[in-house]
Amino acid sequence: MKRSMEIEPIATDGAGISSALDGFELCRAVGFDAFRDSLNGVFYPARVEPTGLHTTSVQSLLSAVELTHLTLGFVRFGTETALDPGALGAYHVNVALSGSVESHCGRESVVARPGTAAVFTPEDHTRLPRWGADAGQLCIKIDRRALEAELESMLGRPVASLVRFSIGFDLANSAGRSWLNVVRLLLTDLADGSSLSRGSTTHREELERLVISSLLRAQPHDFHDELHSDHAPARSRIVKRVVDAVDAEPEKAWTLAGMAELSGVSGRRLQQGFREQLTMSPMAYVRLVRLERVHKDLLTYSGSVTDVAFRWGFTHLGRFAEAYRERFGLAPSETLRRFRA
Structure with missing residues (x-):
């Protein structure tokens, strides 16, 4: 049975999160085709089509930075848009900062509004049929192997299958707030040109792994119960x-x-x-x-x-x-x- 969920919005510091990427701006207020090409170059080759009236918007903005394990970007089309990237090949989280975005992954769906994130798995078909004209999202692409290696380290055993997350991520609860605080920490450090993240790859990668491990602890997935078990069996x-x-x-x-x-x-x-x-x-x-x-x-x-x-x-x-x-x-x-x- 297809599962769908809506989570009530909460106050989210969307402006603070998006402004942390100001130093990584790629394009603003450009034609739709140019915006789409830039977006696909940063994240995934996808079918991206405007469904609103305007194909050029002064509200469009794309900022992004590619790190070792993560790609972080702020995306706002400024016109209603439909996206169909198919199977992403990576884990991915979209944090809604303004407006609303209808998101589907496999048989699950969520309407993401401020206070909500959507979590996507690598092999299920992903599509976003309604990205609102006023919707802005923090988009986080996570290298598949990095996430699975982190889970293996946390479990103390190999993981032979991909990790299937629930799509709707409630950022209003304590686990969701904790994960978002870790993301803010990484973004704030990246925004400072003299920070440890800018000067030390090792330090930045530690923060990237903290974002990944916090996601694994905060959001339900098919290894969640084992991960939170206090009595993992000792290896004979x-x-x-x-x-x-x-x-x-x-x-x-x-x-x-x-x-x-x-x-x-x-x-x-x-x-x-x-x-x-x-x-x-x-x-x-x-x-x-x-x-x-x-x-x-x-x-x-x-x-x-x-x-x-x-x-x-x-x-x-x-x-x-x-x-x-x-x-x-x-x-x-x-x-x-x-x-x-």
Whole structure:
């Protein structure tokens, strides 16, 4: 069943949030086509069409800054607009600062007004059929791998699937206010040309990760209960022994029998332990570690896709490419091209 929600607006310091990006202004009061091209260049290729009467508005404004894990932007079209970016390939949050925006992601929808944010997942179809003429939103694009790696660190185990958030994010409750305060902290620091965020990449990335981890704690998703559990199960010695060995040599020709012999238990018992503690089989864990090593090598230009895949134990390139796309949301060759560019 399709779910829809509306959250009553609250007073939000929209002007303060948007003005923090004044130093990153890209375009203002330009023709609609030029505005759309700038917007798509910063965020996602999307079908963006005006549904209002005017295609040039003195109220249009786009400011944006691309960081390591996040892209933050303020967007106001100044004319009623419809957007259809499809599957985003990244996690994304739109914080409503003025007006209203109807937002859909998969089977969920929300009408975002001040005091509300909309949270989108990477693989579900996203569309915003009614972006009001007076609506301004803080748009936050979150690198998919950065969010999933942060969740893995918080859970203490690998995460083999994407994170599905509820779309409607109430910023009036304590968790929502706390997350928004972290976002304000990052924006305020970026607005100061002599701040630590401007002078230290390490410091800025710590604030970016704080935005991501706060979102994971504040907004419901399918790992939310586990994340907030006070009694996460300890990893047993038999599972830890295999995990440590695979982490040390993921390229090795691992088999279930070989891992069972290493752990000192039967293959069935080892599989049971992995499913209870890591929610995946031993061989799925091997594949996950190999994919992570491939991804890291592609980001550092350590050889061609074929060379890197073989280096980490993948012998069937078709199945490798399919698994890589499922894990990271893009093809291995796209990773290589994007980060070289």
